[in-house]
Structures are given as C-alpha cells and as structure tokens.
Amino acid sequence: MQTHEIRRRFLDHFERHGHTVVPSASLLSDDPTVLFTIAGMAPFKPYFLGEAPPPFPRATSVQKCVRTLDIDNVGHTTRHNTFFQMAGNFSFGDYFKDRAIELAWELITKSQEDGGYGFDPERIWVTVYQDDDEAFELWRRIAGLPEERIQRRGGEDNYWDMGVPGPGGPCSEIYYDRGPAHGAEGGPVADEDRYLEIWNLVFMQDIRGEQSPKYGHPPIGVLPKKNIDTGLGVERVAFLLQGVDNVYETDLVRPVISKAEQLSGRRYGADEGDDVRFRVIADHARSGVMLVGDGVTPGNEARGYVLRRLLRRIVRASRLLGIDQPVLPAFAEVVRDAMGPSYPELVRDFDRIVSVVRTEEETFLTTLTSGSRIFDLAAAETKAAGRGVLSGDKAFQLHDTYGFPIDLTLEMAAEQGLTVDETGFRALMAEQRARAKADAAARKTGRGDVSAYRAVLEQHGPTEFLGYTDLESSSR
Numbered sequence: 001m002q003t004h005e006i007r008r009r010f011l012d013h014f015e016r017h018g019h020t021v022v023p024s025a026s027l028l029s030d031d032p033t034v035l036f037t038i039a040g041m042a043p044f045k046p047y048f049l050g051e052a053p054p055p056f057p058r059a060t061s062v063q064k065c066v067r068t069l070d071i072d073n074v075g076h077t078t079r080h081n082t083f084f085q086m087a088g089n090f091s092f093g094d095y096f097k098d099r100a101i102e103l104a105w106e107l108i109t110k111s112q113e114d115g116g117y118g119f120d121p122e123r124i125w126v127t128v129y130q131d132d133d134e135a136f137e138l139w140r141r142i143a144g145l146p147e148e149r150i151q152r153r154g155g156e157d158n159y160w161d162m163g164v165p166g167p168g169g170p171c172s173e174i175y176y177d178r179g180p181a182h183g184a185e186g187g188p189v190a191d192e193d194r195y196l197e198i199w200n201l202v203f204m205q206d207i208r209g210e211q212s213p214k215y216g217h218p219p220i221g222v223l224p225k226k227n228i229d230t231g232l233g234v235e236r237v238a239f240l241l242q243g244v245d246n247v248y249e250t251d252l253v254r255p256v257i258s259k260a261e262q263l264s265g266r267r268y269g270a271d272e273g274d275d276v277r278f279r280v281i282a283d284h285a286r287s288g289v290m291l292v293g294d295g296v297t298p299g300n301e302a303r304g305y306v307l308r309r310l311l312r313r314i315v316r317a318s319r320l321l322g323i324d325q326p327v328l329p330a331f332a333e334v335v336r337d338a339m340g341p342s343y344p345e346l347v348r349d350f351d352r353i354v355s356v357v358r359t360e361e362e363t364f365l366t367t368l369t370s371g372s373r374i375f376d377l378a379a380a381e382t383k384a385a386g387r388g389v390l391s392g393d394k395a396f397q398l399h400d401t402y403g404f405p406i407d408l409t410l411e412m413a414a415e416q417g418l419t420v421d422e423t424g425f426r427a428l429m430a431e432q433r434a435r436a437k438a439d440a441a442a443r444k445t446g447r448g449d450v451s452a453y454r455a456v457l458e459q460h461g462p463t464e465f466l467g468y469t470d471l472e473s474s475s476r
C-alpha cells in the first residue's frame, strides 16, 4: 500500500467517524519551546490548554514533523526519519479512552479490502502506563488482546506531559511484531526493533504540578474536560505494509536511494557502510526539501543551522559514495516527484527550493575538499601523538573557515576513532560571538563595549587560538 493511500485511509476513517479533517500546519512551529513541529498535536495545543475554544469537538490530520533529536538514529535504526508524517485523531473534551482504542483497533485490523490497514491482530502488542488498569481492561475487552500482549511501562515511557505544569496523562502504544527473524521474544519492552511502534495514544486526563508523574510524582488534579491526542507514524505503517526492511526503503524515500545509486555507480545492499550513507542521503534530502519548502534557509543559527547540517551531511555522504559532482538539485527533483502529490507547494515552489539547495551546495563544495584535507592531517597528527581528542581549535577552524558544522566534524572524528574537545570549540564560538556583538555595539556607539567578551573570558579563560578571527564567516 502506497504512502499516499495510507494517509488517505487514515483521514477517511476518522472523517467517517465525525472528525474534521485539518490540513497540516507548517514545520516552523510558533511554539517558542521547539524549533520545528514535532508532533501532530502542536497546532491544537491552545485547545488542550484551554487558551482557545476548539472550533470542532474532534479533528484528524496528517502533520509534517521534523525531529532533530532522531538525527543520529537515521540510517542506523530501521525506524527513525528526521522528517516524517504523523497521522492523528484528536478529541477535545469529547470521546475518551474506550472510543480512542476502538477507533484505532478498527483501522489497523480492518481488512485492506474494507478500507483498513489489515494488520494481523495476532501480531499486535500494546503497552499501557503502569497504573492504568482502565486502559489494560479496555484492550482486553475491545481488542480481545491476551494479557501477555499488554505490557505495563513506567512514566518515562508511557506518561505524557508538556514538560511544564498543565495537562498530562498516560499513554498507550501500539506495536507490530515483525517476527523472530528481527529479534528476541518478549514484546516491545524487550526489543523495539522486532516490535515496531506504530501508534501512540495519549489519554489526557490529569493536571500535573511542578513535578511530573513521568518521574513518579502524583498529578495534582484531574482535567475538567478529558482529551485524546494520538500519533501514528505514516512511514512506519508504509514500512510494514510495503514489505521492505526499514522506513528509508518506503515508496516516498527509496527513490532518492535509487538516484544516489545511479550517480555513484554503487549498489544499495552491497556494503553496510555505504548503505548507511544511502539511507542518510535519502532521509536528509527529503527533510531538507520539506524545510526549504516551508521557508527555512541555510544559516548559522537555529533552524537555518539544522537545515545546513542536513544538507552538508548529504554532500559529504555523497562524496564518500564516490560522487564528485553536485547532487542536491538532482535529489531535490526526486523528492519533489515523490512528495508532490501530497504537498503540491513543492511543485509550485520548486524553482526557489532548488536554487536554495544549489547555492548551499556550491558554497560548501568550495571548502569541502580543502577542509577535508585539513581534517585528515589533524586527525593523523592527533593519532601520531598518541592522543584521542581532536583539539577545539581545529574544530573551530573547520567551522569558521571551511564551513564544517560541528556535528560533521564530530562524525568524521568518530569515524577515525577520535573525539573532539567540544568544550574548547564552544568557548571559541562564544568568544567569536561576543566579539561580533562588541564590534556591532562599537559601530553603533562609536565606542567599544567589551563587556560580553570579558564575560566569556571570565567563564572560559583565554584561549590560544586566534588565527582565524579576521576571516569572514558570515557567508557560511
């Protein structure tokens, strides 16, 4: 079943059950606590917080999400994308636990001929929050699940809140058993690769105080109106229903791997090291295009930096696959063709999107080769001296002069069995920022304000490396 169809069936199912279909919000969340939209509930947060009356009692959506937290998992686990689509159903003081479980169970187990996903009920496992006997009983009664396939978990895994006093509640997660070829027996508590999490149901029922029930503190009250917030991973369902090995091989991601195979002349599946690179490229190309599509441009701060990191990682991974020509415009085209049917704005805005990624690649390519040489030399020197840590100076030089995001340097160092003096690197970065601030203040007042610079010196002490202070870094 194609990803577009998985999306459509989700929305149809919930629309049929009285939910209003709400289009995806932007990836750029207006929530100041996160850079990007990380879950389907984000646009509905004001209703859950009681800040605005919900215009409908029930809603459903397929929300674009970006989780930078998962970036290091990409290509290594079978299940983590940086960009993915979270399908969700939401109840604002309307139905609660029993109906949420009923609706989820119906969609996943109904046959594909009848519009469901057709998962074998015998292979479904669920988890519930340790104290949530009600959810436990509902899974027994509604789904007929045997007790062994309902596992209890503690607050860290199965209690949800917003990280601040306010609404919270237990969760229940739905897993699919991929079978003995993929790991040990014992359910999701034992193995989250064999047992793949596809859906998380949050039962928002409590008011949490200063301390979270996640860590064993009791809630301070009950919500006057209980809510439902769920998230199903569309790529994960596609992974299972398409009979492939991971989320990167699904219909909307895999075409980029094929393009990279074509450009490199190497074959996916031939070498584990290369395979990770193919998967990283495919995942990041999609995230990169989706982010540019929503208006992010590469830069040195916040969102722009995340985008830069993703794009530069693709460029380097492509080099390692032996591709020595620009790749981003070609990958962007493949992403547009795959994602366009669900996101027509990618097609409409493609000229802009491709020009942003092309420019970023050109900028990086001017320094990638010389930077890599500097890195190799430094790594060799470090090892020859019997040390295991690359200096903060070197990492700063690579960042400042060659445009290597620190994560890239960290990754390259790890490949050589080295670590990086990140503290030293950050001190140099802070110093540079303070200097820029002092310069700006001086330009404004005609007088030097060195207080910020001094504060850094007091905190970190003087650093020795000053060699690149005069070079422009603003273009990277």
Ligand code: ATP
Residues within 6 Å of the ligand: 067, 070, 079, 080, 081, 082, 083, 084, 086, 197, 198, 199, 200, 231, 232, 233, 234, 235, 236, 247
């Ligand atoms: P995991 O434990 O596998 O990292 P999670 O518990 O962090 O997943 P939730 O926050 O519960 O995920 O998000 C709801 C659903 O979104 C998950 O059940 C999963 O299907 C999907 N999902 C979460 N993170 C990703 C990701 N990085 N890539 C693809 N799908 C994801």
Ligand code: MG
Residues within 6 Å of the ligand: none
């Ligand atoms: Mg996770």
Ligand code: MG
Residues within 6 Å of the ligand: 197
């Ligand atoms: Mg999980």
Ligand code: MG
Residues within 6 Å of the ligand: 173, 197, 199, 200
């Ligand atoms: Mg979860």
